[in-house]
Structure formats: C-alpha cells, structure tokens
Amino acid sequence: MLEYDSSWLGKEFDRYSYSVSKEEIVAFAQSIGDTNPLYTDEAYAKTTPYGGLIAPPTFCVVFRSYARLPELKLNYGKRGFDGGKECTFLAPIRPGDTITGVDRIAQVYEKTGRSGNMIFIVRESELTNQRGEKVAVVRQSLIRRD
Amino acid sequence: MSETVEYFEDIDIGDEIAELDICPTTADVVRFVDVARMQSGRFTDDAYARQEGLPGAIVPGNMSLGFLSRMLTEFFPTGTLKELTANFRATVPHNTALTCSGVVTEKQTRNGEHIIFCDVMLSNEEGERYVQGTAQVALPARAA
Numbered sequence: 001m002l003e004y005d006s007s008w009l010g011k012e013f014d015r016y017s018y019s020v021s022k023e024e025i026v027a028f029a030q031s032i033g034d035t036n037p038l039y040t041d042e043a044y045a046k047t048t049p050y051g052g053l054i055a056p057p058t059f060c061v062v063f064r065s066y067a068r069l070p071e072l073k074l075n076y077g078k079r080g081f082d083g084g085k086e087c088t089f090l091a092p093i094r095p096g097d098t099i100t101g102v103d104r105i106a107q108v109y110e111k112t113g114r115s116g117n118m119i120f121i122v123r124e125s126e127l128t129n130q131r132g133e134k135v136a137v138v139r140q141s142l143i144r145r146d
Numbered sequence: 147m148s149e150t151v152e153y154f155e156d157i158d159i160g161d162e163i164a165e166l167d168i169c170p171t172t173a174d175v176v177r178f179v180d181v182a183r184m185q186s187g188r189f190t191d192d193a194y195a196r197q198e199g200l201p202g203a204i205v206p207g208n209m210s211l212g213f214l215s216r217m218l219t220e221f222f223p224t225g226t227l228k229e230l231t232a233n234f235r236a237t238v239p240h241n242t243a244l245t246c247s248g249v250v251t252e253k254q255t256r257n258g259e260h261i262i263f264c265d266v267m268l269s270n271e272e273g274e275r276y277v278q279g280t281a282q283v284a285l286p287a288r289a290a
Contacts, residue, residue, distance in 0.1 A: 032216055
C-alpha cells in the first residue's frame with residue numbers, strides 16, 4: 001500500500017530558463033536525422049506559413065531541470081527508471097526565444113504489475129516563451145520499485 | 147498507402163504510416179545527448195551502464211521520442227503534431243536496426259481542427275516493441 005507526502009502535489013518545485021539559438025535547433029534536428037528544411041534552412045522556412053525557422057516538436061525535451069524531485073517520503077521504491085513521456089505541443093519554438101520551465105509533481109499512484117508493485121511519479125514541466133505563450137507541456141512518468 | 151499524406155480526407159482509420167528505419171550508432175547517441183543536455187554514462191558508456199544494472203549503454207527515451215516525431219512529421223508534411231506519448235517498455239540498445247511505425251486509429255474534427263489519432267511504436271527486426279505510444283496530428287482539410 002503506497003504511502004507518501006502528498007503536500008508536494010501540484011506545487012512548483014523548480015523554475016529554469018534557457019535561450020534558444022538557431023544552431024541548437026539545427027543540431028537537434030541533425031541529431032535525430034531530421035532533414036526537414038523547416039528546421040534547418042532559414043530561407044526555406046521563411047516561405048512557409050511559419051514565416052521562419054522553428055524547432056522540431058520534441059526539441060522541448062532539451063529544457064531540462066537539474067533539480068532533484070522533492071522528498072516524497074515514499075514507503076518503498078528504492079530503484080527508479082524513466083517509464084515514458086507525454087508531450088503536448090502548443091506553439092512553435094523559434095530561435096531567439098527564451099523558454100521558462102516550471103516543474104510540478106502532477107500525480108503519484110501505484111500499479112501492480114507482473115514484477116510486483118510499482119510507484120508512478122508524474123513530473124509535469126510547463127514550458128512558456130518570453131511572450132507568455134505556453135509552448136509545450138511535458139509529463140514524465142518516473143517508475144520506482146524495490 | 148502513399149509515402150506522405152497532406153489532407154485529412156486522404157487518410158482513413160486503419161491506414162498505416164510510412165515506416166522510418168533507423169540504426170542509431172554510439173556516435174549518434176553521443177551527439178544526441180550532447181545536444182539534448184542528457185550527459186550520463188548510461189547512454190554512452192557500456193561499463194557505467196552495466197554498473198547501473200543495464201545490459202550496456204542505451205538509446206535515451208527522448209531520442210526514441212524524436213524518431214517517432216520525425217516519422218510523423220515526414221509522413222504528414224502539412225500537419226502539426228499536437229501530442230505524442232510514449233511508454234518506454236524496454237531499453238533500446240545502440241547499433242540495432244529499428245523501425246518506427248504507426249497506424250491511424252481515429253479521425254475527429256473538433257473546434258475547427260481536423261485531427262488524426264495514431265498508435266505509434268518503435269521495434270526491432272524481430273518485432274520486439276521497445277516503445278509504444280500514441281500521437282495526434284492536425285491536418286488541413288480539402289473542403290476548408
């Protein structure tokens with residue numbers, strides 16, 4: 001039976017900012033083998049409805065918080081691993097943007113699988129640009145078990 | 147099914163998304179983790195990864211997510227990826243031939259947007275699924 005400190009649910013525990021450069025966007029696209037000129041060729045991107053270079057959708061994962069999770073006082077779950085991600089893409093990320101991330105614990109729940117009980121901790125990162133537009137929400141499921 | 151789809155009317159439930167074949171090498175992973183600020187020995191150093199109980203250095207989940215996104219944006223060149231979810235079911239080894247694939251599960255028009263829902267996955271040549279997820283892509287409609 002899961003026991004933990006629920007006072008952290010929904011509370012901001014980290015805030016961080018990153019500036020976005022064209023070079024980073026191009027390097028990210030190249031690192032996943034994406035040759036779409038919308039992400040790499042400024043002249044081409046200007047001819048598209050976006051009016052300029054944008055980042056590939058999953059570029060939002062580069063805005064990382066280095067803060068540790070708050071101490072949730074879980075009653076088990078010594079080992080942890082990344083169980084998955086849910087990304088909601090709300091607006092393009094462009095060169096020159098400053099992206100601010102705010103992290104919260106969105107959910108903590110328990111599941112019983114073939115290998116026993118597991119705890120799912122959902123860390124939600126809300127990413128906003130310098131104009132106050134929300135550009136993406138990334139929900140990461142961290143799985144803990146003994 | 148064609149290699150790309152541009153309009154909402156041109157794809158139906160059950161249609162498959164053109165597969166994307168990839169084989170991320172250790173050098174590819176090193177490059178990705180540098181760009182994505184994910185430096186950790188578990189992604190680039192076999193000995194370090196084994197100390198963590200892994201079979202060897204692994205491809206980051208975020209890189210798998212990037213491949214799935216690339217498959218979708220290449221197949222729907224006029225589309226806008228709205229949502230992508232991925233469950234990391236098993237660790238992905240380096241230097242392994244992988245295939246991103248997907249199938250359309252639903253079509254909806256809501257709030258003036260025409261949305262395609264897909265199941266997506268990343269698997270090896272034996273069909274073992276490393277990553278399984280879902281996606282939503284907004285497409286323009288011919289009638290619009």
